[in-house]
Amino acid sequence: MQPNNLTALDFNDIKASIVSYLRTRDEFTDYDFEGSGLSYLIDLLAYNSYYSSFNANMSMNEAFLPSATVRDNIVNIAKLLNYIPHSKVSSAATLNVEIQTNLTNGIYPSSITIKRGPVASGGNFIWNCLADSTVEVNPTTGLATFENLIVKEGTLISFSYVVNTFQTQTYTIPSSDADISTLQVTVKPNESSTTSDIYNRAGNITDVTATSRVYFVNEGEDQRYEVRFGDDSIGRALKDGEVVTFSYLVGDADRANAVQRFNWIGQFQDSALNTYSPALARITTVSNSSGGTEAESVESIKYNAPRYYSAQYRAVTAQDYAVLTKSVYDNAESVVAYGGDTLNPPVYGKVYIAVKTRTGSLLNDATKKQIASDLRKYAMASIDPVIVDPEQLYIYNKIFIQYDTGCGSDTSTIKTQVQDAVTEWATQTAINNFNSTFRSQAFEKAITLASKCVTDVSLQTTILRYIKPQTNQTNSYVVTTGAPFYNSAPSASSDSGVKEPILLSGLFRTADRPGIDQQFEDDGFGNLRMFYNTGTRKVFTNQNAGTVNYDTGTIVFGPVNIIGSGSNLASSGISISDSITGIGTITDPAALPTDLQIPVQFIPANASAIPSATPGTVLNIISPEVSIQPLGTTPPPSIPLNSLTPKVFDQTPTLIDVASATNTGSLNT
Amino acid sequence: MSRQITSKTAGLSKSFADINMGFTKNPFTGDISNVKNENAIKQSLRNIILTKRTEKLFDPQFGTNIWNTLFEPLDAITADRIEQEITATINQYERRITMTRVEVVPYFRDNCYHIFIEYRIIGSPLTETVSFVLERPS
Numbered sequence: 001m002q003p004n005n006l007t008a009l010d011f012n013d014i015k016a017s018i019v020s021y022l023r024t025r026d027e028f029t030d031y032d033f034e035g036s037g038l039s040y041l042i043d044l045l046a047y048n049s050y051y052s053s054f055n056a057n058m059s060m061n062e063a064f065l066p067s068a069t070v071r072d073n074i075v076n077i078a079k080l081l082n083y084i085p086h087s088k089v090s091s092a093a094t095l096n097v098e099i100q101t102n103l104t105n106g107i108y109p110s111s112i113t114i115k116r117g118p119v120a121s122g123g124n125f126i127w128n129c130l131a132d133s134t135v136e137v138n139p140t141t142g143l144a145t146f147e148n149l150i151v152k153e154g155t156l157i158s159f160s161y162v163v164n165t166f167q168t169q170t171y172t173i174p175s176s177d178a179d180i181s182t183l184q185v186t187v188k189p190n191e192s193s194t195t196s197d198i199y200n201r202a203g204n205i206t207d208v209t210a211t212s213r214v215y216f217v218n219e220g221e222d223q224r225y226e227v228r229f230g231d232d233s234i235g236r237a238l239k240d241g242e243v244v245t246f247s248y249l250v251g252d253a254d255r256a257n258a259v260q261r262f263n264w265i266g267q268f269q270d271s272a273l274n275t276y277s278p279a280l281a282r283i284t285t286v287s288n289s290s291g292g293t294e295a296e297s298v299e300s301i302k303y304n305a306p307r308y309y310s311a312q313y314r315a316v317t318a319q320d321y322a323v324l325t326k327s328v329y330d331n332a333e334s335v336v337a338y339g340g341d342t343l344n345p346p347v348y349g350k351v352y353i354a355v356k357t358r359t360g361s362l363l364n365d366a367t368k369k370q371i372a373s374d375l376r377k378y379a380m381a382s383i384d385p386v387i388v389d390p391e392q393l394y395i396y397n398k399i400f401i402q403y404d405t406g407c408g409s410d411t412s413t414i415k416t417q418v419q420d421a422v423t424e425w426a427t428q429t430a431i432n433n434f435n436s437t438f439r440s441q442a443f444e445k446a447i448t449l450a451s452k453c454v455t456d457v458s459l460q461t462t463i464l465r466y467i468k469p470q471t472n473q474t475n476s477y478v479v480t481t482g483a484p485f486y487n488s489a490p491s492a493s494s495d496s497g498v499k500e501p502i503l504l505s506g507l508f509r510t511a512d513r514p515g516i517d518q519q520f521e522d523d524g525f526g527n528l529r530m531f532y533n534t535g536t537r538k539v540f541t542n543q544n545a546g547t548v549n550y551d552t553g554t555i556v557f558g559p560v561n562i563i564g565s566g567s568n569l570a571s572s573g574i575s576i577s578d579s580i581t582g583i584g585t586i587t588d589p590a591a592l593p594t595d596l597q598i599p600v601q602f603i604p605a606n607a608s609a610i611p612s613a614t615p616g617t618v619l620n621i622i623s624p625e626v627s628i629q630p631l632g633t634t635p636p637p638s639i640p641l642n643s644l645t646p647k648v649f650d651q652t653p654t655l656i657d658v659a660s661a662t663n664t665g666s667l668n669t
Numbered sequence: 670m671s672r673q674i675t676s677k678t679a680g681l682s683k684s685f686a687d688i689n690m691g692f693t694k695n696p697f698t699g700d701i702s703n704v705k706n707e708n709a710i711k712q713s714l715r716n717i718i719l720t721k722r723t724e725k726l727f728d729p730q731f732g733t734n735i736w737n738t739l740f741e742p743l744d745a746i747t748a749d750r751i752e753q754e755i756t757a758t759i760n761q762y763e764r765r766i767t768m769t770r771v772e773v774v775p776y777f778r779d780n781c782y783h784i785f786i787e788y789r790i791i792g793s794p795l796t797e798t799v800s801f802v803l804e805r806p807s
Contacts (some may be wrong), residue, residue: 011727029686030705032765036687036713047726612701 004514015046034105064431075219083305087180090154091292097146108142109270117267123259127151148192154251161241176223259289265648283665290359291331315378328374333358338615354390354616373500390618394464396626402456402634409453421450426656436619438610458635461607467598469562476558482613485550499524506599514574516582522548535564565596566650599649622653685709712792739805750790
């Protein structure tokens with residue numbers, strides 16, 4: 001008889017298979033296979049088979065991208081797809097630095113320089129300039145201003161290799177925490193030489209000649225990157241005795257994000273070779289530190305490598321743009337791209353790319369232009385990439401829970417369990433992202449399973465969007481949710497009957513009534529009405545403040561001139577002639593506040609499934625409000641007519657924190 | 670005149686066999702020599718008691734912890750612990766016997782324990798004993 005169960009992978013199964021085989025052999029009649037000496041030998045055989053089968057299984061798994069688990073193996077497979085995982089990226093901040101220069105022989109120096117190296121401290125980190133920066137000095141005042149100086153967090157490291165062509169030499173960057181985007185490679189002819197060539201990183205070989213001074217980078221073992229040079233056919237080869245120097249930042253990645261205050265520690269040197277103490281510098285923070293990220297996780301490599309390969313260094317389909325955007329901009333958490341032809345009205349010849357950053361902040365114009373120009377070299381002729389901010393759609397849930405009072409948990413424990421379950425649900429469904437859909441059934445199920453004490457769950461679901469008006473400009477603002485609005489009384493007509501409003505805005509002030517907070521709501525028949533409250537009475541100021549299309553879920557607010565919203569109000573620059581009606585005029589437009597936003601809260605027709613309105617819309621789930629009642633209490637209606645509360649969303653609300661999937665690909669995790 | 674009863678005459682309901690852990694060679698067959706019946710069980714008992722816990726692959730509970738107790742004071746309390754350990758382990762892992770007595774005697778002069786185990790093989794009227802000395806490895 002042959003051994004059976006050849007597919008067994010478990011130690012006990014293998015052992016049982018060997019034992020059942022030996023029992024059939026005459027030589028082993030009467031042998032005991034449990035406590036005996038023979039059992040030790042069988043254990044050894046089984047262990048050996050187990051070890052071999054594990055090894056075979058593991059090595060086959062590690063040979064393919066979808067099943068590999070060890071980072072080094074995943075990176076090696078990605079290497080075949082020409083995909084280089086991004087390293088840790090140091091956080092960067094933008095500063096304005098001003099310095100008063102001194103007179104030398106009665107004249108101010110013509111220029112002043114900040115040297116490459118550590119220049120600022122802040123948030124327990126050191127911040128560096130990666131290149132010398134020189135500005136001109138004002139010859140009259142002697143003031144010099146470094147505008148938008150970019151400083152990056154970390155420690156500048158320099159590491160050299162002496163080239164030896166008689167052996168196979170690998171140029172490895174010795175730290176796994178190096179930020180490869182800051183890597184500078186220089187090569188000098190010998191150790192005593194004072195001049196050196198700068199080598200640039202080559203993306204692909206199409207524009208590399210035999211004499212190009214370029215290097216190639218790929219990730220090696222244990223997240224340490226390897227630098228390779230040309231072979232005198234594709235790129236210049238290194239010669240014996242030359243000295244290669246790597247200079248790069250080793251930083252704290254995302255831990256250094258959101259630093260606001262900086263102290264200057266860098267030296268200045270002017271054109272007359274005078275140096276200035278760091279204490280003389282006056283610095284202002286233009287933008288807080290951001291963009292620091294950890295090295296790319298194995299999940300991300302597995303997701304991106306095949307897509308990057310399919311893009312093949314050219315952007316043809318919309319997905320190619322999305323993939324290439326991630327490779328040219330490390331701070332992109334997720335990217336969606338769509339052709340302008342899919343818009344209404346269509347815009348031909350453009351592809352729109354919405355970028356959600358890791359930090360959640362919006363991209364500034366300079367970064368958008370940089371990404372667009374980086375993408376243009378991959379783009380098909382005449383196709384223009386346009387980087388846009390993602391549109392934000394917020395979903396606000398009020399959760400009403402009935403619980404079994406006799407099951408042994410108090411309300412605060414249940415509340416905590418429900419909040420944990422909601423966070424877990426958000427992580428599992430990858431909500432707060434592009435192309436996601438809110439499904440109330442899955443949401444309710446997650447809450448029901450949060451605690452055995454929860455007996456019933458009901459929801460009040462509303463949608464929130466923000467209008468971002470331009471201060472003191474008469475404009476119309478369009479807001480769309482991509483899905484129909486709730487109809488509060490389908491049989492009522494505008495001639496007979498009344499409908500309850502299904503949308504309500506937050507507080508704002510208009511140019512004609514700068515002295516009173518107004519809101520708008522719908523009349524149920526397609527019109528928006530502006531009003532203000534006097535005690536318990538609504539006073540309508542405009543019955544035709546805009547239109548509502550209930551079927552498409554679109555509102556048009558305006559034309560209207562907004563000069564304030566929520567608590568972001570003008571403290572001066574206005575003159576109020578009637579304090580009751582708020583009527584007045586604007587006396588100083590420059591004193592009016594900017595960055596206005598008006599929350600608008602809607603009741604959707606279908607709260608069971610709420611999709612993103614457009615491909616570039618991010619669905620955000622606001623941290624829900626949880627109320628817990630004993631079993632037997634009647635829950636409130638699921639349609640919150642007359643109980644919309646947009647005023648609480650004057651400030652952008654707190655969202656459910658969706659943990660990002662991080663996996664270092666270590667065998668120990 | 671009474672006749673001495675051996676396991677052969679008692680007629681065991683089942684015979685037992687095992688390879689000899691000394692891995693000696695059978696001079697007649699040239700094969701590895703084996704041990705049978707009561708000797709196989711004695712060898713098994715010794716194996717179980719002298720195997721340290723976690724030593725057996727994928728069965729970490731197999732064996733005893735008596736090696737650790739050899740570094741405890743040589744007294745009646747430690748002897749009692751050894752006795753309990755042996756009793757519990759044998760009852761769990763050697764199903765072919767019923768244990769009747771375990772005796773652990775500390776020998777102060779030689780710095781060791783003498784262990785006597787008395788048991789009956791299930792299906793046989795005979796009472797067997799196995800004894801060995803347990804001492805700290807030098």
